[in-house]
Amino acid sequence: MTHHELGPSPTTAVDVYDPGHRPCLTVEPGDRLTVTSLDASGHLERQTVPGEQRPLLLPGRRGHCLTGPVAVAGTRPGDHLALHVEHLEPLGWGWTVAGGQSAHAERLGIGDAPATWLLWEIDDGEAVESRGFRRPVAPFLGVVGTAPAEPGEHSTVPPRAGNGGNIDCRELVAGSTLYLPVTVPDALLYLGDGHAAQGDGEVGGTAIECPMRTTLTVDVVRDRPLAGVHAETPAGLVTFGFDADLNAATGDALDAMCRWLCVLHDLDTATALALASTVVDLRVTQVANRTWGVHALLPTGVLTRD
Numbered sequence: 001m002t003h004h005e006l007g008p009s010p011t012t013a014v015d016v017y018d019p020g021h022r023p024c025l026t027v028e029p030g031d032r033l034t035v036t037s038l039d040a041s042g043h044l045e046r047q048t049v050p051g052e053q054r055p056l057l058l059p060g061r062r063g064h065c066l067t068g069p070v071a072v073a074g075t076r077p078g079d080h081l082a083l084h085v086e087h088l089e090p091l092g093w094g095w096t097v098a099g100g101q102s103a104h105a106e107r108l109g110i111g112d113a114p115a116t117w118l119l120w121e122i123d124d125g126e127a128v129e130s131r132g133f134r135r136p137v138a139p140f141l142g143v144v145g146t147a148p149a150e151p152g153e154h155s156t157v158p159p160r161a162g163n164g165g166n167i168d169c170r171e172l173v174a175g176s177t178l179y180l181p182v183t184v185p186d187a188l189l190y191l192g193d194g195h196a197a198q199g200d201g202e203v204g205g206t207a208i209e210c211p212m213r214t215t216l217t218v219d220v221v222r223d224r225p226l227a228g229v230h231a232e233t234p235a236g237l238v239t240f241g242f243d244a245d246l247n248a249a250t251g252d253a254l255d256a257m258c259r260w261l262c263v264l265h266d267l268d269t270a271t272a273l274a275l276a277s278t279v280v281d282l283r284v285t286q287v288a289n290r291t292w293g294v295h296a297l298l299p300t301g302v303l304t305r306d
Helices: 103-107 246-265 269-279
Strands: 003-006 025-027 032-037 066-072 080-090 093-098 116-123 126-129 134-136 140-146 164-166 177-181 189-195 212-221 230-233 236-243 281-286 292-299
Touching: 003 025, 003 066, 032 066, 032 189, 066 212, 080 140, 080 189, 140 177, 164 177, 189 212, 236 246, 246 269, 246 281, 246 292, 269 292
Parallel strands: 003 032, 025 066
Antiparallel strands: 032 212, 066 189, 080 177, 080 212, 093 116, 116 126, 126 134, 140 164, 140 189, 177 230, 230 236, 236 292, 281 292
């Protein structure tokens, strides 16, 4: 096993997905990887007051500032990357912004008001906001995805069932394994959009956005029980649905979890759905990013069988 390190620079950071991107690093299945990513905006310097404009790595950015892509040698369409997340370290500071032109701001009557910024100092497992608010951190990456198969540039904003990306699921903490479908040779893996903490829904459109150092092992697996994005996390098994329609996103997440239950326990679909009704939690992952995200969670240890 080789341990690679990759940091953000003009040659290792991008703000779109593109199957034509030249990889900035190639790893072998089973290799360990430490990736440093800037915050979603790509700030080169921390803000000193909330909302302060600071230099960006990618001026005129079109999406999230991501590190990558990383090629995983020998992977082919139909495989899954198995990303075993070992450690996540927020790097010192973060920001949150809410308001502006969003449906939620409009409902609250603040759609025409200036956006409100929060500035956080992060140290010793705690985030402290400039007004004095405190909360423990629970870090994860908002964006982990592989390149779409379709040629050309693709926005990093909406999550994708076939490639992951801007999943924004707070369950993907250290100790998780995320399974991502591979749709192009060598996968082309992108990582970034560090979140020091977030609530289910990411209701204001941002979390505690921060630079992050992530250590993970990259494996390749075949014959997974599900074709789409799914995960094993400390909280439990997780499946996802992404759609502009909340009902469709919910249905996709629940369908995937029922299929997983069928495989795990050799069940028919009706029995899996009945059991799911007693043990599975449906959660709104995020309400932003032009696409509803819903995840179904089967909590660890809640369902056993004699």
